[in-house]
Amino acid sequence: MEAFQLLCRGGARFDKQRFKENLALFDSKKTASHRAEKSVSENAELPTELDFFKYAKGGSGKRKAVEIEDEELETEVQRKPELDHDSNDNAPEKKRQRVTTKGSDVPPPIVSFNDLQERFNLPKRLLSNLSSNNYVNPTGIQAHAVPILLEGRDLAAISPTGTGKTLSYLLPVMSSLGVPMSNSKHDGSDGVRAVILAPTRELAHQIHNECLKLAEGRKWRIVLFSKATAATLAVKSVRDKIDIIISTPLRLVASLQDGKLVLNNVRHLVLDEADRLLDSEFISQTEEVIAACTHPELQKCVFSATLPAGAEKIAMSLLMDPIRVVVGLKDTPLPLIVQSLRYVADESSKLPTLLTYLSQPYNPPILVFTSTQPRASSLAEQLILNSVPNVDCLHAGMTKKEREDAVSRMRKGESWVMISTEVMARGMDFKGIRGVINYDFPTSVQSYVHRIGRTGRAGREGLAITYFTNEDASYLKAIANVLSQSGSTVPEWMLKLPKPSKLKRRQMGKVNRGDAVSKAGNIGRSLAIKRKDMVAGSKRRKAKDKDE
Numbered sequence: 001m002e003a004f005q006l007l008c009r010g011g012a013r014f015d016k017q018r019f020k021e022n023l024a025l026f027d028s029k030k031t032a033s034h035r036a037e038k039s040v041s042e043n044a045e046l047p048t049e050l051d052f053f054k055y056a057k058g059g060s061g062k063r064k065a066v067e068i069e070d071e072e073l074e075t076e077v078q079r080k081p082e083l084d085h086d087s088n089d090n091a092p093e094k095k096r097q098r099v100t101t102k103g104s105d106v107p108p109p110i111v112s113f114n115d116l117q118e119r120f121n122l123p124k125r126l127l128s129n130l131s132s133n134n135y136v137n138p139t140g141i142q143a144h145a146v147p148i149l150l151e152g153r154d155l156a157a158i159s160p161t162g163t164g165k166t167l168s169y170l171l172p173v174m175s176s177l178g179v180p181m182s183n184s185k186h187d188g189s190d191g192v193r194a195v196i197l198a199p200t201r202e203l204a205h206q207i208h209n210e211c212l213k214l215a216e217g218r219k220w221r222i223v224l225f226s227k228a229t230a231a232t233l234a235v236k237s238v239r240d241k242i243d244i245i246i247s248t249p250l251r252l253v254a255s256l257q258d259g260k261l262v263l264n265n266v267r268h269l270v271l272d273e274a275d276r277l278l279d280s281e282f283i284s285q286t287e288e289v290i291a292a293c294t295h296p297e298l299q300k301c302v303f304s305a306t307l308p309a310g311a312e313k314i315a316m317s318l319l320m321d322p323i324r325v326v327v328g329l330k331d332t333p334l335p336l337i338v339q340s341l342r343y344v345a346d347e348s349s350k351l352p353t354l355l356t357y358l359s360q361p362y363n364p365p366i367l368v369f370t371s372t373q374p375r376a377s378s379l380a381e382q383l384i385l386n387s388v389p390n391v392d393c394l395h396a397g398m399t400k401k402e403r404e405d406a407v408s409r410m411r412k413g414e415s416w417v418m419i420s421t422e423v424m425a426r427g428m429d430f431k432g433i434r435g436v437i438n439y440d441f442p443t444s445v446q447s448y449v450h451r452i453g454r455t456g457r458a459g460r461e462g463l464a465i466t467y468f469t470n471e472d473a474s475y476l477k478a479i480a481n482v483l484s485q486s487g488s489t490v491p492e493w494m495l496k497l498p499k500p501s502k503l504k505r506r507q508m509g510k511v512n513r514g515d516a517v518s519k520a521g522n523i524g525r526s527l528a529i530k531r532k533d534m535v536a537g538s539k540r541r542k543a544k545d546k547d548e
């Protein structure tokens with residue numbers, strides 16, 4: 001880490017003037033590497049040398065669809081293309097996204113944000129803040145979720161990554177709150193009126209920034225809950241004037257347990273990345289926050305790009321007479337992301353594969369996911385030692401300041417290759433991310449969907465490459481199904497792999513890879529030996545087939 005910090009802080013900045021020519025290489029919309037990756041995915045017939053699983057033979061050519069849980073659809077509405085407002089960004093023509101809703105008396109969707117003024121008397125200021133932030137037309141999830149929430153209903157909303165879920169809840173929450181507490185006359189119902197929970201500090205910060213955009217021009221008190229703000233909010237008179245708190249569950253629970261926070265006036269509770277907030281790591285904290293929100297008129301809503309059956313069951317049990325909205329297919333990325341799976345044999349082949357990728361023209365910035373914090377630091381070190389420019393790193397083991405600086409460098413476009421862990425997988429919105437590389441295999445289908453969802457956002461195209469080794473092979477089918485379901489072409493043999501058991505699926509991506517990534521220098525020999533063995537094995541099999 002020391003070497004990484006030293007090199008990164010000192011020499012990893014990119015001099016755009018000096019590298020003008022190199023920069024021009026990245027301007028072309030579709031680089032050679034992009035095309036190459038696509039063709040790998042599309043034309044991938046399993047080379048005989050690599051047919052360890054022996055699936056190349058006998059492929060039927062037919063794609064198998066993933067089982068979809070969404071069978072009981074009550075209404076189906078064809079929506080306008082997702083994010084078709086994005087015309088000034090040369091966004092390509094989007095595929096129509098199917099929207100399915102389930103529940104009683106579902107309010108009709110809006111067609112434009114202006115509808116909200118007629119139907120719900122949306123404050124003019126909110127409307128003008130929308131347009132000053134270039135939110136011209138609602139996205140699919142916004143069109144459906146906003147009226148549902150404005151009618152005071154509980155909601156479970158599932159919509160692909162980068163489709164504008166944040167605004168889907170911020171807009172109705174702020175509209176329903178009406179006037180800021182600081183402007184309202186004391187009516188005996190003081191105290192925080194809305195709470196938004198997110199699983200990571202970075203995401204809470206980002207939601208806070210989005211909220212401030214909508215709050216412009218009015219004296220809303222919107223607090224990003226931290227150690228410092230927790231101390232200030234311990235004073236009742238300060239707390240009573242707060243409109244919205246945005247926080248991670250742990251932070252809030254600490255204050256609730258100390259008796260320094262009261263949430264009995266909360267009218268709106270939002271769980272963003274709900275399946276994460278309801279998983280085993282967070283659930284007890286999330287439940288504690290929910291239990292503290294005791295107001296009888298509490299409205300609850302959950303949002304995520306993924307909501308596996310178990311999490312959905314818990315979510316539904318928390319909501320009252322809820323409406324469920326699903327945009328597209330559950331747990332499926334947008335077709336805008338060109339996805340491919342790349343065989344890299346073993347750990348030691350990963351770094352050379354990545355270095356080769358980065359030595360050819362590619363579209364920066366890209367995000368590279370590793371399975372652990374030490375591996376993220378180690379990979380960043382290796383890339384810097386191999387002279388890859390503008391490498392950065394972000395994981396939860398870094399200090400708050402280091403994390404904030406890394407996010408800020410990413411937002412400013414100073415980082416070209418950001419190495420990270422699951423901490424960046426959910427919700428983070430860096431509009432310009434062109435590609436995601438899963439250096440270490442994702443730990444679940446949900447992890448895959450969220451990780452690759454950092455690219456292809458707000459109507460833009462993206463590229464996602466997932467490295468897999470022999471050890472990951474038994475989990476390949478689950479991810480291959482996701483690719484297939486979202487329209488990426490997958491080699492047949494992958495879809496024919498045996499389905500991993502539930503127990504096995506839980507172990508996905510949890511291979512013991514060691515803390516340091518294998519260095520590029522060591523790979524030459526071992527890779528050569530491996531290849532030799534593979535070719536020999538393949539020859540043996542062929543000879544055996546002939547004899548029979």
Ligand SMILES: Nc1ncnc2c1ncn2[C@@H]1O[C@H](COP(=O)(O)OP(=O)(O)OP(=O)(O)O)[C@@H](O)[C@H]1O
Pocket residue numbers: 085134135136137138139142159160161162163164165166167304305426427428429431453457458
């Ligand atoms: N109506 C809109 N018009 C234009 N841009 C929009 C609109 N709604 C959202 N966006 C932009 O789309 C991007 C993605 O939005 P957001 O981060 O809310 O997506 P998300 O669905 O929450 O993604 P994730 O599942 O990854 O959290 C943001 O940059 C946001 O500013």
